[in-house]
Amino acid sequence: xxxxxxxxxxxxxxxxxxxxxxxxxxxxxxxxxxxxxxxxxxxxxxxxxxxxxxxxxxxxxxxxxxxxxxxxxxxxxxxxxxxxxxxxxxxxxxxxxxxxxxxxxxxxxxxxxxxxxxxxxxxxxxxxxxxxxxxxxxxxxxxxxxxxxxxxxxxxxxxxxxxxxxxxxxxxxxxxxxxxxxxxxxxxxxxxxxxxxxxxxxxxxxxxxxxxxxxxxxxxxxxxxxxxxxxxxxxxxxxxxxxxxxxxxxxxxxxxxxxxxxxxxxxxxxxxxxxxxxxxxxxxxxxxxxxxxxxxxxxxxxxxxxxxxxxxxxxxxxxxxxxxxxxxxxxxxxxxxxxxxxxxxxxxxxxxxxxxxxxxxxxxxxxxxxxxxxxxxxxxxxxxxxxxxxxxxxxxxxxxxxxxxxxxxxxxxxxxxxxxxxxxxxxxxxxxxx
Amino acid sequence: xxxxxxxxxxxxxxxxxxxxxxxxxxxxxxxxxxxxxxxxxxxxxxxxxxxxxxxxxxxxxxxxxxxxxxxxxxxxxxxxxxxxxxxxxxxxxxxxxxxxxxxxxxxxxxxxxxxxxxxxxxxxxxxxxxxxxxxxxxxxxxxxxxxxxxxxxxxxxxxxxxxxxxxxxxxxxxxxxxxxxxxxxxxxxxxxxxxxxxxxxxxxxxxxxxxxxxxxxxxxxxxxxxxxxxxxxxxxxxxxxxxxxxxxxxxxxxxxxxxxxxxxxxxxxxxxxxxxxxxxxxxxxxxxxxxxxxxxxxxxxxxxxxxxxxxxxxxxxxxxxxxxxxxxxxxxxxxxxxxxxxxxxxxxxxxxxxxxxxxxxxxxxxxxxxxxxxxxxxxxxxxxxxxxxxxxxxxxxxxxxxxxxxx
Numbered sequence: 026x027x028x029x030x031x032x033x034x035x036x037x038x039x040x041x042x043x044x045x046x047x048x049x050x051x052x053x054x055x056x057x058x059x060x061x062x063x064x065x066x067x068x069x070x071x072x073x074x075x076x077x078x079x080x081x082x083x084x085x086x087x088x089x090x091x092x093x094x095x096x097x098x099x100x101x102x103x104x105x106x107x108x109x110x111x112x113x114x115x116x117x118x119x120x121x122x123x124x125x126x127x128x129x130x131x132x133x134x135x136x137x138x139x140x141x142x143x144x145x146x147x148x149x150x151x152x153x154x155x156x157x158x159x160x161x162x163x164x165x166x167x168x169x170x171x172x173x174x175x176x177x178x179x180x181x182x183x184x185x186x187x188x189x190x191x192x193x194x195x196x197x198x199x200x201x202x203x204x205x206x207x208x209x210x211x212x213x214x215x216x217x218x219x220x221x222x223x224x225x226x227x228x229x230x231x232x233x234x235x236x237x238x239x240x241x242x243x244x245x246x247x248x249x250x251x252x253x254x255x256x257x258x259x260x261x262x263x264x265x266x267x268x269x270x271x272x273x274x275x276x277x278x279x280x281x282x283x284x285x286x287x288x289x290x291x292x293x294x295x296x297x298x299x300x301x302x303x304x305x306x307x308x309x310x311x312x313x314x315x316x317x318x319x320x321x322x323x324x325x326x327x328x329x330x331x332x333x334x335x336x337x338x339x340x341x342x343x344x345x346x347x348x349x350x351x352x353x354x355x356x357x358x359x360x361x362x363x364x365x366x367x368x369x370x371x372x373x374x375x376x377x378x379x380x381x382x383x384x385x386x387x388x389x390x391x392x393x394x395x396x397x398x399x400x401x402x403x404x405x406x407x408x409x410x411x412x413x414x415x416x417x418x419x420x421x422x423x424x425x426x427x428x429x430x431x432x433x434x435x436x437x438x439x440x441x442x443x444x445x446x447x448x449x450x451x452x453x454x455x456x457x458x459x
Numbered sequence: 460x461x462x463x464x465x466x467x468x469x470x471x472x473x474x475x476x477x478x479x480x481x482x483x484x485x486x487x488x489x490x491x492x493x494x495x496x497x498x499x500x501x502x503x504x505x506x507x508x509x510x511x512x513x514x515x516x517x518x519x520x521x522x523x524x525x526x527x528x529x530x531x532x533x534x535x536x537x538x539x540x541x542x543x544x545x546x547x548x549x550x551x552x553x554x555x556x557x558x559x560x561x562x563x564x565x566x567x568x569x570x571x572x573x574x575x576x577x578x579x580x581x582x583x584x585x586x587x588x589x590x591x592x593x594x595x596x597x598x599x600x601x602x603x604x605x606x607x608x609x610x611x612x613x614x615x616x617x618x619x620x621x622x623x624x625x626x627x628x629x630x631x632x633x634x635x636x637x638x639x640x641x642x643x644x645x646x647x648x649x650x651x652x653x654x655x656x657x658x659x660x661x662x663x664x665x666x667x668x669x670x671x672x673x674x675x676x677x678x679x680x681x682x683x684x685x686x687x688x689x690x691x692x693x694x695x696x697x698x699x700x701x702x703x704x705x706x707x708x709x710x711x712x713x714x715x716x717x718x719x720x721x722x723x724x725x726x727x728x729x730x731x732x733x734x735x736x737x738x739x740x741x742x743x744x745x746x747x748x749x750x751x752x753x754x755x756x757x758x759x760x761x762x763x764x765x766x767x768x769x770x771x772x773x774x775x776x777x778x779x780x781x782x783x784x785x786x787x788x789x790x791x792x793x794x795x796x797x798x799x800x801x802x803x804x805x806x807x808x809x810x811x812x813x814x815x816x817x818x819x820x821x822x823x824x825x826x827x828x829x830x831x832x833x834x835x836x837x838x839x840x841x842x843x844x845x846x847x848x849x850x851x852x853x854x855x856x857x858x859x860x861x862x863x864x865x866x
């Protein structure tokens with residue numbers, strides 16, 4: 026045991042461990058173990074997709090499909106794994122993969138240039154495409170039409186953020202891609218990735234008719250035990266190929282033990298209950314892994330408990346912590362106004378009046394001048410703790426109607442947490458009739 | 460500009476595998492691109508278009524025809540078939556020769572590019588849109604007795620609409636000129652397109668030669684699928700009938716029927732059919748597996764027609780489900796179909812307390828709402844409005860209740 030302890034404390038080793046763990050956490054599905062896991066989770070969908078691509082590559086059959094899933098479930102990861110497998114097994118062969126993203130190719134003109142470049146057509150030289158938009162489209166369609174099943178290379182189009190392509194003018198690009206996929210031209214396989222479940226309804230009816238209505242859904246049906254816990258273990262454990270082979274077993278045994286600790290299970294269960302997004306999990310684990318240092322070379326349950334508040338931080342109550350007493354007084358005045366008038370909008374004069382009532386009658390504190398109070402109010406507006414109801418210009422700023430963007434409950438919660446608030450302010454906050 | 464680059468795809472070196480098994484052959488024949496020599500169930504329409512074009516060709520005059528119908532009813536395929544037959548006839552010498560051009564407005568970046576495409580089709584030269592327009596104007600207004608007639612097929616006509624409607628006007632005006640010998644066949648989806656979007660002088664030039672392609676009935680769809688499967692023993696005829704009836708009930712789109720059948724062959728390939736309730740020791744297992752049965756087709760239909768929203772709700776996390784439940788109960792409380800975020804938050808907090816789980820913070824609930832919005836289970840405006848954000852459900856409350864209840 027003593028020897029192992031020394032081994033863990035070794036700074037070089039620690040550096041390597043951290044490097045490896047960060048690699049594990051970087052992209053979901055990039056490590057071989059994670060890839061295997063993802064493939065087994067979505068085995069039927071992966072099989073469907075793989076067969077679809079294989080048929081395009083081998084038989085020259087044209088296809089189209091949509092992959093639908095929530096964010097962070099692993100759409101791109103799955104497609105990349107499948108493409109990698111196809112490449113390593115030699116099936117991909119001479120197939121060309123054209124990747125487009127709805128965020129980068131914001132209109133058809135850009136998308137066409139990108140396709141022409143990636144296909145290395147004749148009017149593209151050194152990644153520059155010549156000719157007008159109309160010429161490019163005509164050239165691309167002519168090229169695709171000149172191809173056939175037997176002679177031309179199969180092309181796989183991956184359209185990331187597919188729903189954004191649906192907003193292009195007339196949906197020309199989608200119509201043409203689906204039309205090629207439905208007619209005897211060059212063999213292509215159009216695969217769209219999106220998180221919108223109603224994406225089909227965005228398609229125009231002639232585009233919709235040409236789409237083959239293959240929808241591949243990735244719904245995470247994994248339970249907390251054992252799948253989610255296994256994912257965590259996988260993300261935190263070292264692979265067999267790690268530099269210091271003897272250390273792998275020790276570390277992985279530690280992780281196994283760690284995942285039995287109540288605190289760890291509580292924190293991760295909570296995250297699982299909130300969201301199944303794997304990216305959120307990776308953020309949490311990264312927060313734990315970054316706490317490793319020479320003094321604390323092992324992952325411990327208290328690292329998880331320390332990371333949880335960062336993940337669950339409440340943005341607005343945190344903002345309240347940094348306010349001055351005067352601003353807090355204004356917030357309390359606004360809270361009273363919101364509660365008395367049931368959420369009706371108010372203006373600065375009303376808030377100032379409320380504040381004066383407090384500072385002159387109830388408080389022992391010095392009351393501030395009007396311009397100072399107005400400045401404090403303005404700062405609250407800058408923080409967007411207070412927002413104007415409508416943006417009509419020409420109204421003096423003192424009389425502009427605003428609304429508070431925090432609930433009274435949140436105000437009370439954060440006031441209770443704040444240290445060093447004068448007692449009379451505290452009392453004023455709790456009693457609503459000042 | 461003369462053409463310099465020849466459009467072409469990179470060519471492949473490796474050989475293409477050809478379909479071997481009956482299922483693979485069936486799949487190849489069922490692909491939408493495998494258009495048969497003659498289209499079943501469109502004989503009347505074929506005849507009508509054929510006689511119209513043939514008459515115009517014999518007379519040496521011009522004319523227009525407007526064809527409408529919902530997508531996937533065989534409009535373009537029928538016209539192409541007519542043209543193919545006419546071309547064969549004219550090669551045989553039974554008909555005068557003619558030039559055939561096909562333009563699809565969806566393949567144009569803007570309506571005026573039509574002239575460029577037509578001029579390129581006639582002469583092979585690339586010119587600008589304005590120049591092409593004047594060249595075509597000259598060509599079609601000066602009679603040339605020995606020029607071949609031109610047959611122009613314009614697909615997706617509705618996209619040629621411009622504010623001045625000059626593209627459509629010219630398109631239908633040229634055939635009316637003496638000696639132009641231009642025959643235009645225009646295709647679009649809506650039947651009342653000429654009345655709806657064209658100004659009077661354009662609609663009048665289009666004339667009254669109209670034709671509508673009705674959506675396929677289930678019998679026709681069945682015939683289409685079976686005609687493609689001739690000689691291949693892969694499908695149970697009852698299964699084809701099920702597909703035909705389902706598709707005919709929804710849209711009557713032949714593409715859809717073919718796609719579903721194709722998907723069914725894939726399902727049949729991956730899955731051996733579960734043992735049928737009928738005990739049939741006579742059938743050999745090999746033959747039973749080769750046949751695409753009711754169950755495969757049923758699964759394919761489910762995959763392609765059912766809405767995934769209920770499954771999506773079931774796969775949500777606990778808190779996401781609670782937020783949805785809170786939205787539904789807020790709807791119930793107010794009787795409106797729209798809820799404000801603060802009120803939903805209140806409902807959510809009390810729901811969580813009832814269940815004995817610690818409610819999430821407001822920032823977390825906002826994240827959850829955004830996540831549900833990105834999947835379009837909930838519809839919201841921009842989340843900058845935070846507390847006053849208005850939420851709507853993109854799915855009926857009954858469906859939400861059903862999904863949450865049974866999970």
